[in-house]
Amino acid sequence: MNPDRREFLGWGAAAAAGAALAPGFRLIELAQARSPQEAASKLQRWGLLIDITRCGECDACVTACHEENGVTGHGRPETDAQWIRKVSLRDKRTGYAQTLPLMCQHCEHPPCVDVCPTGASFKRDDGIVLVDKHTCIGCRYCVLACPYGARSFVHEATSGQKPDVPRGKGTVESCTLCVHRVDRGDTPACVEACNKDGGKAMAFGDLNDRDSAIHKRLRAEPSSQIRADLALNTGVRYQGL
């Protein structure tokens, strides 16, 4: 087969694959930003990639998250809600210390969803794990089930909530991956703050989109999940752990 003929056949195959079967139907769907009238889709899976070698002593992500989501405490660390926190690790033998931000890992197989008796804890089609506070009865099974300690129970009456982020006493809450921002095409507040004021350690993107920066990095560079032994397939991946 001469090169011209091969090239021609190649183009033909590409055209056939790309061509719409009928208007609105494609063999391979293209991942793109959603309109408000379009439901979250299984074609996407939102996730984070955190390079902890670049994560320093700052807590820009924590501050930005709690500001964005109106998470305010009462000066009682034992019971105040916490959507994201900085965890410090230290190798006892060598003394090598690291710090990393830890939040809901948005698992593919979330234990919090398995144990919820009312179906309030759920995973959206695009992989974001959320609490439906309309049906949450505050039993806190999910708080116990989460291996990352990512969920918080709201112990006290709340005020000053953000219009996009309802929060209320008697329900459980956790990182929403800033779902209200993601739905309008923005990145989560922690990622924005880290890239602006922090060490540029956090990246957000669609893990299913082969053309996304996060997918390319995950394909080319080593990364790990926290508690990978639980096989939860987390949406938040770490580098340098």
Add this chain to the structure above:
Amino acid sequence: MTRLAAALLAAVLTLAAHAEAPRFKIERGEACVAPVAEMRRDHMKMLFHQRDRTLRQGLREPRFSLKGCVDCHASQKTGSVLGKEGFCSSCHQYAAVSIDCFECHSPHPQKRTAARP
């Protein structure tokens, strides 16, 4: 005489009841998302339906969103739909229907930010 007194008393009571009817001013928007009669009867069904679509499917349609209600109906004076003359609370208090939407949701309209480029 007794009959007259009773009639007078009834008239006074009726007037008093009328005086307590909720009063509020709708300050923004040309018209609501549906005719007034339908809104009065069915607004809770619209909100229930919308909340599940928004939360579970990520459909943030503005039409029946609670945020949309608050944006138009919050009082300019207090900046809230709650309070004595608040759009939501005055009617719900009159009808003796307790709602807990605003235990979690903000009763204040969203601060208007400059349009993003």
